[in-house]
Amino acid sequence: MSSQEISKESLPSEQDTAHGTAVAENPFADPGLPPHRPRIQDIDERAAKRSERTVALLFTLSMLATIGFIASFVIFPVDKIVYVWPLGHVSATNLSLGLTLGLALFCIGAGAVHWARTLMSDEEVADDRHAIEATPDVKAKVMADFADGARESAIGRRPLIRNTMFGALAMVPLSGVVLLRELGPLPEKKLFHTGWAKGKQLINMNTNEPLRPEDVAVGSLTFAKPQGLEEDDHDFSNKIAKDALMIVRIQPEDIKDKRELEWSHEGIVAFSKICTHVGCPISLYEQQTHHVLCPCHQSTFDLSDGARVIFGPAGHPLPQLRIGVNDKGFLEALGDFDEPVGPAFWERG
Numbered sequence: 001m002s003s004q005e006i007s008k009e010s011l012p013s014e015q016d017t018a019h020g021t022a023v024a025e026n027p028f029a030d031p032g033l034p035p036h037r038p039r040i041q042d043i044d045e046r047a048a049k050r051s052e053r054t055v056a057l058l059f060t061l062s063m064l065a066t067i068g069f070i071a072s073f074v075i076f077p078v079d080k081i082v083y084v085w086p087l088g089h090v091s092a093t094n095l096s097l098g099l100t101l102g103l104a105l106f107c108i109g110a111g112a113v114h115w116a117r118t119l120m121s122d123e124e125v126a127d128d129r130h131a132i133e134a135t136p137d138v139k140a141k142v143m144a145d146f147a148d149g150a151r152e153s154a155i156g157r158r159p160l161i162r163n164t165m166f167g168a169l170a171m172v173p174l175s176g177v178v179l180l181r182e183l184g185p186l187p188e189k190k191l192f193h194t195g196w197a198k199g200k201q202l203i204n205m206n207t208n209e210p211l212r213p214e215d216v217a218v219g220s221l222t223f224a225k226p227q228g229l230e231e232d233d234h235d236f237s238n239k240i241a242k243d244a245l246m247i248v249r250i251q252p253e254d255i256k257d258k259r260e261l262e263w264s265h266e267g268i269v270a271f272s273k274i275c276t277h278v279g280c281p282i283s284l285y286e287q288q289t290h291h292v293l294c295p296c297h298q299s300t301f302d303l304s305d306g307a308r309v310i311f312g313p314a315g316h317p318l319p320q321l322r323i324g325v326n327d328k329g330f331l332e333a334l335g336d337f338d339e340p341v342g343p344a345f346w347e348r349g
C-alpha cells in the first residue's frame, strides 16, 4: 500500500498527537483521557439503523429458538435416536433441545453486546473519587446518571430493540417451564392407594401361599403381600414398598383399640410393614408386649393399641388394613388402607 492510499481517518489526529506528546514528555503527569472518536453509527443515522436491525434480528432469532425448543418437546419422542455426523447416534430430543436453547441464549448475549458496541455511548468519562457515604446530592447525581445511561442506551428512542429484547427475555424462561415435563407425571391419587382392594387374599411372603387364619399363631409375625403381586413383576420393588403387611395374632381381649378390634379377624390384625418415619421395613416383634421395633431409628409401635407410636421419631401410627375371611377360608382384605402408608406423604404434609 502506498502512502497516498492511507486514508485521512486512519492517521492520528492533532489531538491524538498532542495527547501522546504530553505523555512522552512527562510520564508521571495525568495524561487525561484520549479524545473521543465517534463511530460510524454516531455520525450516520443509516448505519445506526442497520445496527438497530441487526440487534433486533438477534433478539428475534432468540425468540424463534425458544419456540423451537418448546416444539422439540412436542415433535420428538423421548426415545427417538438420529445419526448426526460427527456425533454419531444421539437422542433427537436432547440434540434439538441443546441446540435451540443454546441459540436462544447466544442470540440474547450477541444482541446485547452488539447493541452496547454500536449504539450505546462509548464516550469515556472521568469522575473524581468521592466519599463513600452517599449524600443527597450524590443520590440525585446517581439518579441523573441513571437517566443519562438510559437515554444514551437509546432504549427509549429505539422501541424496536427494546420490544424485541423484552420479548426474548420473557420467552427464554418458557424453556424451564417445558422442562418440568421431565419430572414425570403427576402422582394424582396414587399416594392414597396401594395394591390392596376388597377381596384380595393375603399371600404369605415366605411360602407364596394364601394365608388361612389357622396359619397365624399367637406370638408369630408373618409378612404378607396382595394376591396377584409376584416377585418377578417389573415393578415389584415399588409396589411392595407400599403393600407389605405385618400379620400378628393377639388375644382379642388384649386389643385396646376398639377400631383395631373391629378391623381384625379373631384377633388377627394386619398393619403396614413400612415405618412412618422414613420408610424402613419393620421386622422386630416383641410378642409379650405386642411392640414392633423399626431397626433404623428404633421407632416402636404398639400393635395392641392401634400401632400407636410409643417411642422414637416416627410421627404417625402404622396404618391398619381391614381384613376378614372369604368363603374358601382364606384371609382377605376388606378394602384398601384408609390412609397413605409410609413416610413420604406425611413428610409432604
Ligand code: FES
Binding pocket: 275, 276, 277, 278, 279, 280, 294, 295, 296, 297, 298, 299, 312, 313, 314
Ligand atoms: S425409619 Fe423407622 S424409625 Fe426411622
